[in-house]
Amino acid sequence: MASTYTGERRSHLEALAARLPGQGLASRMIGADDPVLWVWHPHTGRQTLVFATPSHRGWLFLWSPGGQGKADEPERAARTLRETLELAQPG
Numbered sequence: 001m002a003s004t005y006t007g008e009r010r011s012h013l014e015a016l017a018a019r020l021p022g023q024g025l026a027s028r029m030i031g032a033d034d035p036v037l038w039v040w041h042p043h044t045g046r047q048t049l050v051f052a053t054p055s056h057r058g059w060l061f062l063w064s065p066g067g068q069g070k071a072d073e074p075e076r077a078a079r080t081l082r083e084t085l086e087l088a089q090p091g
Contacts, residue, residue, distance in 0.1 A: 005054060006033060012052040012059050012071040013037045019074050023082040039063070041085035048085065 027039045040047035048063045059071035069077030
């Protein structure tokens with residue numbers, strides 16, 4: 001059974017995904033009932049999964065290592081993701 005938030009979660013992730021190419025990033029939506037966004041930097045090869053989750057202050061994007069951004073600011077989140085994937089050290 002799909003989460004009651006699936007439609008809204010998918011909408012936020014799609015808004016973020018639409019802005020990623022402008023930051024030089026690529027992405028793919030994965031997971032049917034509980035979608036997440038797989039994001040990678042084509043030049044560094046670094047990647048992360050982005051989750052969209054409701055919080056008491058609205059929806060948030062969460063990614064590793066320790067990143068987050070407001071879902072109502074997808075352009076800013078896309079820039080922060082690019083910075084993270086450019087600077088992240090291989091683990």
